[in-house]
Amino acid sequence: MTKRHIFIVFSPGRVSQTCWGKDDTSENMAAPFIIGEAFLLGVASGPACVASCGPVVFPPLLSEGTGWRLNARFLSLFLGTRFLGYLLFAAIAWEFGVLVSPPPAERGLIYGGIHVLLGVFLFWYAYSVGRGCAPKCAGTALVSIGPAGKRGVPGAAVLGFLTGVSLCPPFVAAGLRAAELGSLVAALLFFGVFFVGTTLWFVPFVGVGCVKRSESVVFVARTAIVLIALYYLLAGIAMLAGRSIYG
Amino acid sequence: MADAMCAGLPGKTPPRTWGRALLLTLPIAMWSLLMSSHGMVQADRPLKMASALTAAFLIALFFLMMKTANTYRWRRWYFVALGILFPIEFIHNVMVLRGSMGIPIEEMIAGRTPFCFLPIPLLILPAALTKTLVFPGSILPGGGMAGGGMAMMVGLWLAITLIVGKGWCSYACFFGGIEEGMAALPKKAKWSKLDPRLRLVPWAVLLAMVLLSLALFEPAYCMWLCPFKAVSEYVAARNTVGLVQNGIFVVLFAALVIVLPLLTKKRTQCTFLCPFGAFQSIFNKTSAFDIKIDRTRCSPCVLCQKSCPTMSLTDDSIKKGETLMSCMKCGACVDACPKGAAVWHIRGTEVAVKPEKARLMFLYAAWATAVMLGGTIITQGLATLLQRVM
Numbered sequence: 001m002t003k004r005h006i007f008i009v010f011s012p013g014r015v016s017q018t019c020w021g022k023d024d025t026s027e028n029m030a031a032p033f034i035i036g037e038a039f040l041l042g043v044a045s046g047p048a049c050v051a052s053c054g055p056v057v058f059p060p061l062l063s064e065g066t067g068w069r070l071n072a073r074f075l076s077l078f079l080g081t082r083f084l085g086y087l088l089f090a091a092i093a094w095e096f097g098v099l100v101s102p103p104p105a106e107r108g109l110i111y112g113g114i115h116v117l118l119g120v121f122l123f124w125y126a127y128s129v130g131r132g133c134a135p136k137c138a139g140t141a142l143v144s145i146g147p148a149g150k151r152g153v154p155g156a157a158v159l160g161f162l163t164g165v166s167l168c169p170p171f172v173a174a175g176l177r178a179a180e181l182g183s184l185v186a187a188l189l190f191f192g193v194f195f196v197g198t199t200l201w202f203v204p205f206v207g208v209g210c211v212k213r214s215e216s217v218v219f220v221a222r223t224a225i226v227l228i229a230l231y232y233l234l235a236g237i238a239m240l241a242g243r244s245i246y247g
Numbered sequence: 248m249a250d251a252m253c254a255g256l257p258g259k260t261p262p263r264t265w266g267r268a269l270l271l272t273l274p275i276a277m278w279s280l281l282m283s284s285h286g287m288v289q290a291d292r293p294l295k296m297a298s299a300l301t302a303a304f305l306i307a308l309f310f311l312m313m314k315t316a317n318t319y320r321w322r323r324w325y326f327v328a329l330g331i332l333f334p335i336e337f338i339h340n341v342m343v344l345r346g347s348m349g350i351p352i353e354e355m356i357a358g359r360t361p362f363c364f365l366p367i368p369l370l371i372l373p374a375a376l377t378k379t380l381v382f383p384g385s386i387l388p389g390g391g392m393a394g395g396g397m398a399m400m401v402g403l404w405l406a407i408t409l410i411v412g413k414g415w416c417s418y419a420c421f422f423g424g425i426e427e428g429m430a431a432l433p434k435k436a437k438w439s440k441l442d443p444r445l446r447l448v449p450w451a452v453l454l455a456m457v458l459l460s461l462a463l464f465e466p467a468y469c470m471w472l473c474p475f476k477a478v479s480e481y482v483a484a485r486n487t488v489g490l491v492q493n494g495i496f497v498v499l500f501a502a503l504v505i506v507l508p509l510l511t512k513k514r515t516q517c518t519f520l521c522p523f524g525a526f527q528s529i530f531n532k533t534s535a536f537d538i539k540i541d542r543t544r545c546s547p548c549v550l551c552q553k554s555c556p557t558m559s560l561t562d563d564s565i566k567k568g569e570t571l572m573s574c575m576k577c578g579a580c581v582d583a584c585p586k587g588a589a590v591w592h593i594r595g596t597e598v599a600v601k602p603e604k605a606r607l608m609f610l611y612a613a614w615a616t617a618v619m620l621g622g623t624i625i626t627q628g629l630a631t632l633l634q635r636v637m
Binding site (some may be wrong): 025035048050051052053054055057058062120216219220221222223224227234238241 | 467580
């Protein structure tokens with residue numbers, strides 16, 4: 001059976017399909033040029049990535065312990081699992097010829113589901129911060145979600161993965177460009193370099209580690225997480241119900 | 248009687264003579280008359296009367312502040328009048344223009360949403376990172392109900408804030424008056440034990456709303472949490488989500504602006520929710536004016552703490568001789584202190600040396616703002632009411 005790699009792009013009013021074979025001209029483009037393009041696209045899209053991930057990354061980061069090393073660990077884990085989420089989504093899209101941006105009905109279900117999951121895990125995270133904070137707030141380990149002790153999963157990893165599969169606009173932009181490359185490996189490489197470009201914008205967040213975590217700071221961060229979780233839950237339920245979140 | 252009591256206490260400013268109080272009121276009287284002169288020369292009789300009444304009201308209140316050396320009691324009358332008359336005028340206007348308090352999404356897309364100061368902190372990050380204004384209003388004057396436009400409101404806010412700091416929330420905010428009025432009604436608070444951590448919630452709301460506004464490219468607080476949507480305008484509800492949004496506005500308004508102020512005698516919306524208030528607190532660090540506690544006079548009776556409508560005094564802060572950064576400079580603690588230990592202060596000067604001079608300097612700036620911003624709104628609100636009865 002001949003495998004067709006299809007990327008379907010939804011645009012209001014029409015769905016366009018594009019097929020690429022092995023002899024696609026873009027495959028022959030110089031590798032350094034493509035890598036440079038991916039990197040620049042990542043750097044240019046960085047502010048949009050920060051904006052998109054801000055509500056999920058910043059308050060949890062603020063509710064972790066003090067110290068730039070701990071915060072760097074949180075960010076590495078968050079960004080790493082976010083990247084995994086990206087790659088997983090891209091690989092599935094590539095392998096099965098499914099959709100980067102599906103039609104509205106399916107899109108509502110997928111994004112609504114992810115929003116609900118984000119809401120639930122943010123709540124869980126806020127609860128877990130409280131559990132870890134009970135003796136004193138300045139912890140030395142990352143906040144973990146799940147059973148107490150070593151069996152829990154670091155919250156940063158879960159949140160990173162969920163934002164990775166949420167498909168922010170910069171991801172879609174990179175996805176479209178990667179789709180033109182004609183081979184899965186080249187597309188994943190393009191994604192990887194694009195990701196490095198966007199990650200530069202997250203590096204200053206390590207500086208949050210310098211903020212001394214008092215009980216007040218952690219309380220503010222936890223309450224903000226709860227509010228953001230409420231928004232994601234409400235928006236997710238609205239999307240699942242096929243409702244616009246704009247009244 | 249209170250004045251007579253104050254007169255004999257060391258540290259308390261005694262009441263002034265009529266002549267001296269009148270003299271001190273003169274600059275504000277001139278400013279008030281100047282501000283209301285536009286309305287007074289109009290052919291519209293209700294507007295003419297409203298302008299004259301407003302000017303007289305504001306001048307009289309300032310005179311009483313000068314005469315009695317009390318601030319909070321007289322300021323409260325102005326603030327409550329502003330809080331009540333703003334929705335009257337605003338709702339009347341939207342009903343006349345649109346026939347509904349619900350703003351249709353088409354109006355928002357067309358950039359005709361009236362701009363208030365509450366979303367200012369939500370605009371900064373999206374503007375800095377993406378050069379986008381995430382409020383569906385017009386930048387310059389014009390554009391339907393947009394009134395003065397965003398540029399004018401932000402400019403006014405910045406100019407006033409740099410001088411009075413969080414005093415904005417006591418002299419310029421046109422939302423806080425309703426809850427201050429509610430808080431003034433009961434003689435004693437039914438709930439006096441409030442979790443002090445609740446004071447931090449506005450910071451959390453600010454953080455969450457700034458981040459969500461950045462991610463969603465919309466003023467998230469206006470869309471989801473602003474209690475004052477219940478008495479101004481809201482997104483016209485066309486589906487269940489719209490109803491949920493409006494339900495949130497009404498519940499928050501009823502709880503934080505009506506019920507809790509009655510039970511606690513505090514400005515609960517300002518203390519426990521308002522993200523703009525939290526943002527404004529930062530400017531208390533840049534303002535020249537603040538309130539200090541003179542430790543040499545203070546016998547910790549905590550009357551100042553009890554009287555503070557925003558829980559901005561704690562045992563620790565009193566020990567340090569200062570208020571928390573959430574202080575709105577309403578003057579309640581200064582008026583309540585029987586020893587004259589709570590004093591107005593200008594940064595860089597010695598504490599309690601000439602507190603009345605600091606108070607006067609602050610009040611001239613704050614009351615000039617009150618006349619300019621609040622006076623205009625009170626005039627319009629009064630004119631609306633007078634048009635109905637005349």
